[in-house]
Amino acid sequence: MERIWIADEQIVDETGTRPYLEPYLVPDATSAVIVLPGGGYEFRADHEGGPVAQWLNEQGISAFVLQYRLTPKHRGTPLEDGQAAIRYVRAHASQYGLRPDxxxxxxxxxxxxxxxxTGTVFSEQEITLSDGRVESVSSRPDLMVLCYPVITMEGYGHEGSKNxxxxxxxxxxxxxAHSAERQVTTHTPxxxxxxxxxxxxxxxxxxxxxxxxxxxxxxxxxxxxxDHGGHGAGLATGHPSMGSWTERCADWLHRQGW
Structure with a gap:
């Protein structure tokens, strides 16, 4: 799988991994979704990465799996990787045939x-493109999909992810500051x-x-x-209850213009 580096060589996690994107491109697709696997900020679950990107491809949507930095060596820095991923794909949208919005x-x-x-804490940053042009690129995603997400770092949060x-x-x-529900504004996608x-x-x-x-x-x-299904099921293919989430999500994505 191709690796698209989104950070300088010295930016690595405790395993020596530099943050990168794995592209899953669909010919003629004009929209893309960046996929972030879970793992408590201690590992990245494979079944929440590539298979999800392939499902998005089946919907006619290009995808990129983000291999973000892990902790605890770089506490708090995964957000930088999420922001960098959005900026990279947006800045190179024309290269991939995508719409930047x-x-x-x-x-x-x-x-x-x-x-x-990433969907609530964003900013603009100047990026030098391959042709030498410098553009100001926003890290705000145009939509977000949250699958059994850790949201708060306060009560009801996930202690392992927080630590x-x-x-x-x-x-x-x-x-x-790291409780996402507290960061929501009218500009949240x-x-x-x-x-x-x-x-x-x-x-x-x-x-x-x-x-x-x-x-x-x-x-x-x-x-x-x-009503039931526990945690960590990923695509949940064939599950009698939550197995329908992919169909409902696909409908929602298409209604957003994806």
Whole structure:
């Protein structure tokens, strides 16, 4: 699989891995989604990466799997990788035949937290393109898909993700700053969210809090809560309850113009 480096050589995690994108391109596709696997900020779950990108390809959407830096050596820095990924794909949209206003992001569990943070904390940055031109490129995704996401670093959060990302001695201010529901504004992009009511690893309150924050700021969203299915199912192919999330998400993506 091709690797598209999105950071300088010295930017690596504790395994020596430099953040990169794996492209899954569809001929003639004009929209793309960047996929962020989960793993508690300690590893990246394979079944939430490549297979999800291939499912997006089946919907006529190009995809990029982001292999972001892990912690604890680089606590708090995965957000930089999420932002860099959006900027890279947007800056090179014409190279991939994409529209720069059709760049979305999708994540599972801790990757869902990184997705939510990337979707709520964004800025513009100057990027030098391959032809030497310098452009100011935004890291704001045009939509986000949150799959059984870690959202808050406060009550009902996932302690493992919190400790891996922030450490065990994080201040109240730092915890609040990494609670995605607190970062929502009227500029947050539309969202598709799904969770299970019996998720014991990442309680459903995470998705409910995010949905409430979106509603309070007038941001369009679609929320699905399945009665059972636990945590970490990925595509959940064939599951009698949550197996329908991919169909519902595909419908939502197409309604957004993807």
């Amino acid at each position: 059709r760049i979305g992001i999708l994540g599972f569990s801790a990757g869902g937290h990184l997705t939510a943070m 891996a990302l922030l450490g065990t001695d994080a201040s109240a201010e730092r915890i609040a 539309p969202a598709f969210i799904w969770h299970t009511a019996d998720d014991e690893a990442v309680p459903v309150q995470n998705s409910l809090r995010m949905a409430l924050a979106l509603e309070q700021h007038g941001v369009p969203f679609e929320l699905h809560v399945y």
